[in-house]
Amino acid sequence: MSSKQSAGSTQQGISQQPPAASGQDKRQATSDNLLSTNLFGIKMNSPLMSASGTYGYGKEFANFYNLSMLGAIVVKGITMKPRAGNSGQRLVETPAGLINSIGLENPGVEGFLVQEMPFLRESGVPVIVNISGNTPEEYAALAERLDGEAGIHALEVNISCPNVKQGGMAFGASCDMAAAVTADVRKRTRLPIIVKLSPNVTDIASIARAVEAEGADGISLINTLLGMGIDIRNKKPYLDNTFGGLSGPAVKPVALRMVWQVAGAVNIPIVGMGGISTWQDAVEFYLAGASAIAIGTANFFNPLAVPEIIEGVKAYLHSEGMQHIGELVGAARPK
């Protein structure tokens, strides 16, 4: 895989037809026509990805299964400079959920390219790099730096991280800010850009429209819901930052509702996520209008979540007599 295929690509939308089998392409050999999808100009073996921050840079899960079943690996959030992440306890378990306060710990863009990209390139799986910045300029500079790097197929612009003091979620909280970041990134890269929205807003549809208008190729949602927990023995919040991001099965109904709302508001493809842990959850997100889905917290408690969900979705499509997963996308929506 070279970056040529995606760099400069302006193709949008999911192709409803399975791409023609091309024997030559290494990934095609393992692909299944039922699931193979063309999204953001990227040929994907399935419309199923890893959610940023729950999959590292892919290596660990190669221990459990062949990564090529994924449509793309979305890597842990990257910033310009390395970040050590947040102090104190970083995880709080809740009923069917997890609150995290990682704080975008990452090796910085140069560290990422040197330490992590060789394995990812070798894997042949499309790579989507999740990027964050303190200013719109920092997002744009990161986008420019990654443009043309071999093996990188798209950027996921994280304007929704609840765990950093500056930037992060603030950019996803207003239409103007979301639009400004999207516009700046758009100018500086030819890579497809997927803007990742925060659920911590009152009107998600208007934010989705604002980023679509500025040239986003896709939208992913949801990032984590702002939450907290208090240690009743110490009488203090568990997290040094007081608030963290809630994920896991507990957030699924909220995520699904937001995917539904955004699907009704924009024409660009949606990557749906938030609590997806079983194939049934996945099917719901496709039915709500997600062209692709991402698996997050489920990877932590079930390292086989990805292959199990893929198998389950395939079996469902067979039992429903469907020829391709595209038939499922948005099928629950009013005609």
Add this chain to the structure above:
Amino acid sequence: MVTGKWELNKANVVANEWVSRDVKRITLLSPGIAATASPGQFVNVKVNSTYAPLLRRPFSLNRIDKDKGTISLLYKLVGEGTELMAELETGDLLDVLGPLGNTFSIEEDCGDSIFVAGGIGVAPFYPLARLLLQLGQKVTCIMGARCREDINELDELRALGVNVLCATEDGSEGMRGLVTDVLRAHLRSTKCSMAYACGPNPMLAAVKAVCAEHQTPLQLSLESHMACGIGVCLGCTCKKGPEEGYVHVCKEGPIFWAEEVAL
């Protein structure tokens, strides 16, 4: 079953027995994990297949029986997950992922070793003791607990040939006082070339100070709130020693040199 560097399997419960009033030992048939595991490593178990609790629970390997293909975990009942684990019976299945993390460092031509175990922190020491004794080293283990009823593995470690010293808060077993009092006295009289400690962080910090006084190299087995256990979530951190930044208990640990971390 998935095999690789880490195994993920539904392991048969061979036994799940009370060891003391709130501690049990569960033995699992997991030949793959037993075959590759070393002292100091841990496993991450999903106690049931529901979302309550959602996450896996990490436990040190308390026995590694390569011949029988079994591993054991010594666990204290402290909450939902461990209480559910306590209900498992012989023949039940437990979803186990491992072996995870690094191992204790062993120096082959080492002199005497000293272990310091606080409460359930004794868990990883039995397999380590076996290994060191096989290498012909002398091993002393200082165990700390509130009272005699909370001491585990005393007879088992003695049977291996470990010199066990106890410190209890009420004096019901061994000396009345803290493990660090016993440790200080021991290090004054006996030269130890390596110390190993596992227990609550405040105890580890005190042990670190005593070992530093005596220039005894010290390895710590750390705990931290953990989700994945395989290094992807970046949740289970501990502050680095003099440097800025964090180590990850599941990935760089759970065993660290005392100087590497700030407790």
